[in-house]
Amino acid sequence: MAGGKYIGVIGAGECDAELGTMAEAVGRGIAEAGAVLVCGGMGGAMEAACRGAKAAGGTTIGILPGPDRKGANEYVDIAIATGIGEARNLAIIRTSDVLVAVGGSYGTLSEIGFALKMGKKVVGLKTWDIKGMVPARTAEEAVRLAAE
């Protein structure tokens, strides 16, 4: 199996500069920790995280909602085209050993809920504050908590 731990990054498909910088640092940290980054493969926080991971020589997996691998952002190494729309969110969570949520809105909340239901650790960064999550203040702390 590739790369030991699979760390999922969830967050909005569109994000502002601050969250983008944070997601990129999370991605870089995941790569530096020797873990594989799993995400939805699209834009926003997902793309920023993938860019960070690639800059640090990591491996990135994008599990896409659409029917074609071409939908992936350019920093995705392994693109999976599911064609099942948002139902692919569950595959992102199931494929990840642990999750980092960066920002996001209701879609991210839905993913956090499912991850907690599956008994997975969810580290939160500027996102929902749900009982059972592990809050982090910085990208570095989030990665440390996720990787440990």
Add this chain to the structure above:
Amino acid sequence: MAGGKYIGVIGAGECDAELGTMAEAVGRGIAEAGAVLVCGGMGGAMEAACRGAKAAGGTTIGILPGPDRKGANEYVDIAIATGIGEARNLAIIRTSDVLVAVGGSYGTLSEIGFALKMGKKVVGLKTWDIKGMVPARTAEEAVRLAAE
């Protein structure tokens, strides 16, 4: 199309007597309002709601996670066997015009998040308190808010 409005009921597959009574009253109210009840077709709050709806002569749809219609509780009129596991939760929400969440834990939170993302009204009864939801204190109030 059958029965005008489709009202989804979400909640835990296991629930205590108080929540069961509440879910049953919600189901009865949905039927009395002339709406179709949509749910996951399994036990707990889902079964209680279906029982209530059938007692009032309503129509119930159960969208099941498993591969066989036999998995439905006995109060389901129309059983849909999806075989896609929890990914069927998204079909419950998409099929419903409005949702009532009764109790529940992380799985219900995940469904609430997805429903809000889809822009659907979610009435909450003894469940999560998420910004954007409409809280209700009684089953009757929940049905009234959902049906209006």
Add this chain to the structure above:
Amino acid sequence: MAGGKYIGVIGAGECDAELGTMAEAVGRGIAEAGAVLVCGGMGGAMEAACRGAKAAGGTTIGILPGPDRKGANEYVDIAIATGIGEARNLAIIRTSDVLVAVGGSYGTLSEIGFALKMGKKVVGLKTWDIKGMVPARTAEEAVRLAAE
């Protein structure tokens, strides 16, 4: 549970007049046999079959690929919005006790294969000739073979 047997009708989303007439007769026969018609809820053979079933007072279920019940043809009683694209084909087959394939091309072949894998009887009408299917020459014969 509604209506005893659930008979699925599969076939192309676009079909010529001859296949349409055939699919309509299959739908009518399913309703006359007291069974519930299950299909993909869209146009072509699906719509023709639903129209036939409704003309005979039957019940029709449409399991849709898209995210909205509004996508169903006008003869669908119970519309299920899955949002999972063609993956909903598997739910059509799982929900049906037996299938009738009317015309169709590769998509229908895929459904026939999955139905046979699930151990379900598949009656064929002007469609693929796959070992394990039960061929019929007329809509009436197809319904008789499916309902028995």
Add this chain to the structure above:
Amino acid sequence: MAGGKYIGVIGAGECDAELGTMAEAVGRGIAEAGAVLVCGGMGGAMEAACRGAKAAGGTTIGILPGPDRKGANEYVDIAIATGIGEARNLAIIRTSDVLVAVGGSYGTLSEIGFALKMGKKVVGLKTWDIKGMVPARTAEEAVRLAAE
């Protein structure tokens, strides 16, 4: 994006020695052609193909039906846990640029149908003979036809 072409291998989860040898040679050939092998990640023809690809230093992706990456065979590099059962077959096909079918029964037929519907080339080796497929007599020929 990793490895240029993604070649999917489909076939039964259980297979005899002859088909296993064939699937292994297909996997080896895919790796030697510099392509990424995509499959269902389970046993039988899938495992044999992955073993062949790894022996030749290739990269293997397994898109699993179950909820846990641990379900993958030991030759899978990148395991995707979908939790959507056989509906993951569609993701295998969508993720692949071209498919090689090795043996198999109705499940493989269903996948062949879906791949042809998606307009993808399907090379067949000791499997169904469906109009639109490209037949091959040996593993080497199959890989050559798939990779060209």
